[in-house]
Amino acid sequence: MDGLGIHVLANEWQSWFAGARVDKVHQPSARELVLTLRTGGKNERILLSAHRQMARAHVLRHIRPNNPQDPPMFCMLLRRRIEGGRIISVWQPGWERILGLEIEAQNDFGDLVKYHLILEVMGKHSNLVFCQADEAGNPSKIVDSIVHVTPDMSRVRPVLPGHLYTAPPPQDKLSIEDLKSQMLVDSLANAQTRKQVERNVMSQLQGSGPETVREALFRARDGQVAETGVKAPAVTDAWTITAEEAPRFAEQLLLALRQIYDEAVNRKEPATVAEDQLGQTIAAAPFRMLSQTRVVNMDSYDEALEKLYQSALTMSQFSAEQRNITRSVTESLDKLRGKLVKLENERLESLDSETPRIYGEVLMAFAYQVEKGASSVTLPNFYDDDNPLEIHLNPALSATQNATHYFKTASKKKRAIPLIAEEIAQTTEDINYLESVLALLEQTEPSGYGAIRTELERQGFLNRKRDARNQGRQSRAKAKAHDDIGKPEEYLSVDGFRIRVGRNNLQNDRLTLKWSQQDDIWLHVKDAPGSHVVIQTERRTIPEATLHQAALLAAYFSKLRTSVNVPVDYTETRHVWKPNGARPGHVLYDHQKTLYATPDKSLIDAIARP
Structure with missing residues (x-):
């Protein structure tokens, strides 16, 4: 969230929540606060977060955070002071990354008192400060803050109850109206990398952040504003613009910046989110992001922020899940390899x-x-x-x-x-089984981590997660939990044949041994962990093109993904069987033939999905 984004968000909240009653106050975590507002005959929950990495503010439309049984002191203080009060205004000082709520509530004597709840979005120094208002209505004495900043932590600006509230020190930046193209020349000419250009521009312009400057550079480069005859370098880390070209390009960049600010502030274009190839939200902006490949229009910037941070939190949680599973599997592998060395020594001694x-x-x-x-x-x-x-x-x-x-x-x-x-x-x-699990983990999307955890729990390599509240239901849910392995991914070959790919070992077993017909074609990378791939023949002859696409999938979804000329065995599923007592995913086969494929993501993306 940069200053421009907060400016747009403050305007949206002003139109939505001015006059709303503060119905409830909750503090789900150490640095986050949720206010339940009553407005327009319905309840709305807004989040104010001073998270170190993801400080933010937006409406909670789809998630209801858990409330701790024992609320923190900051939460109890706010409940006593502002519950039942009303939001008078939503404000932002200049283009600063500060969002304030002016709230009027009754004190213990029935008198109306004004307060300010101020969110400071400043990275690891983010804070949420609760202040009384002075006679002019401005923030005055600090009542409390979600993070206490002592004089030892900051001599410039301690934030403690009883102190007068002072805004963060102003930065030497210019507004978009006062910025001149000549001031941007040095930022362009003296930079060696594109990131350095972005930092230089942000250090000069109030309210600008990485997404805003990146978009302006893109528009200036691609001529999305008035032409000046100079194009910016391509979107790479290198920056190659000469001192002679810098003045002309600075004019074009300033036009792009003014265009973006005008579109955002005056709502001339919708807010947007950008997505990666997997559909995960990677950026949000209060303007249309022409610099991104996949862009989705949103009804408001607030909604765009919710989508972005929900995706980021989900990915963060899934990344933690992947790290936990990977760590457990790696530890088990280390123990098994040590055991194998010991057994080998015992074998030699026993001979x-x-x-x-x-x-x-x-x-x-x-x-x-x-x-x-x-x-x-x-x-x-x-x-x-x-x-x-x-x-x-x-x-x-x-x-x-x-x-x-x-x-x-x-x-x-x-x-x-x-x-x-x-x-x-x-x-x-x-060891081979756990190595196959590691290979699958590297290629699995976040939605598949739960199935891999279930598989490892069933094999005894992970302890099953237990919840005291659900222990009585575990026996009834056991069968359902065991079936929670997901479904194989499906592709459609150029010849119209359905190709299915297992994404974990339990899927591999079921795909090969239960869900396939005897005359279907089974493929697997030779002598390495990887996914089982099955072509549904439906009693038809398989063309070479389909066979090659299936081999490409088998090579790509394997440990040999980064290799060239990967050998892939294929045979009819009637010739594939599972040894007694074998781990999931382990099968034996015969009557196989071998072909070779070089994994290439662009070729994988080109295969149709049904």
């Missing part, structure tokens, strides 16, 4: 079961020559032409007892060989 047997045989044959209490003895080895053989002994045991001990050791090692081999095979299979 030598003949040596202790020979020790026992020799001791039994020459027991009469062994002195009592000896710690070692050298005897002729009749298995090696009577060459001397040194045998270590337990002094507390007799020769016969030492021989018996060696016989038991030999028998134990011999019995351990198949058991250790079986344990090595199981450990190796678990």
Whole structure:
């Protein structure tokens, strides 16, 4: 949220909430406040957040935050002071990143008192300050703040109850009306990178932020404003504009900035959000973003902000979920690899079961020559032409007892060989399984993390999440939870054949073994973790183009995504089976053929979706 955005938001809120009654106050987290307003015969919830990374303000249309059982002191103070009061105005000082609510409420004596609830959007220094108003109606004494700033933290501007409220120190910037093109020349000519240009312009212009300046540079470059004969460099990190070209381009950039401010302030164009290729919201602006490829018009800038930050919070939560799953899987992999090394050492040691047997045989044959209490003895080895053989002994045991001990050791090692081999095979299979999970995690969209967690819980690699409130329902929901694995992704080949791709190992099993027909074509990258891919044949012959597209999908959704000429095996699903006790996703197959594909996202995007 830059100053321009807050200016537009303040105007929207002024038209919506002037005169609204403050019905309830909640504080769902340490730096966030939710006000429930009664206006126009309905309730509206507004969020005021002083979050360190995502400070923001917008209406909550789709989410109802949880309310803590024990409200913080700041929340209790606001409930006592402003519940039942009315919003008089919504204001912003100049183009600053400050949004204020002027509220009038009755005190304990029934007198009307004015307060200001001020949100300061300043990154990690963001704050929400509650002040009394002086006789002129301006913010005066601080009643409390959501973040206390002591003199040790800031000598310039402490924020504590009882102190007078002072606005953040003004920055040496010009308004859009006072900014001249000549002032922009140095910002353009002396910059080495595009980001440096953006920072230089923002340091000069009040209310500007990255999205505003980026849009202005784009419009100036593409001639979306009056032509001056100079184009900005392409959208890259490098910035190559000469000192001679800078004055002319500065004029065009100033025109673009004024056009954007005029459109936003006077609502000549709708607010918009920009989306990435996956449909996730990545930016919001109070103007039309011509610089973005995918843009969606919104009814208001407030709604655009809600969509942006809801998407950012969702991605943040999913990123944390991915990190947690990845960390757990990696820790399990480290333990299994350590176990495999230990098992391999035990296997090598168990292979030598003949040596202790020979020790026992020799001791039994020459027991009469062994002195009592000896710690070692050298005897002729009749298995090696009577060459001397040194045998270590337990002094507390007799020769016969030492021989018996060696016989038991030999028998134990011999019995351990198949058991250790079986344990090595199981450990190796678990390692391969978890490596396949990691490969799928790297390629899975956020909506698929829950299915992967369910899979790992069922396999015993993650502890099942428990909620005390729902423990009584777990038995009833168990079957449903186990089926929460999502659906495979579907594609449509150039020849009209449906191609399905499993995105987790449980999906892979069901896709291959339950949801496919015997004559469908099954594909998988050779000797590497990856998704199962199935072409639905419907008893038709598969053309080469369809087979190649399916192989491309199998190569792309695999651990070998960044490789070239990836080998992909394919066969009919009748030739694919699952060994008893195998982990999800692990199958065996025969009658296969191999073709090669080089993964390319542009080719994947070109495949139609039904």
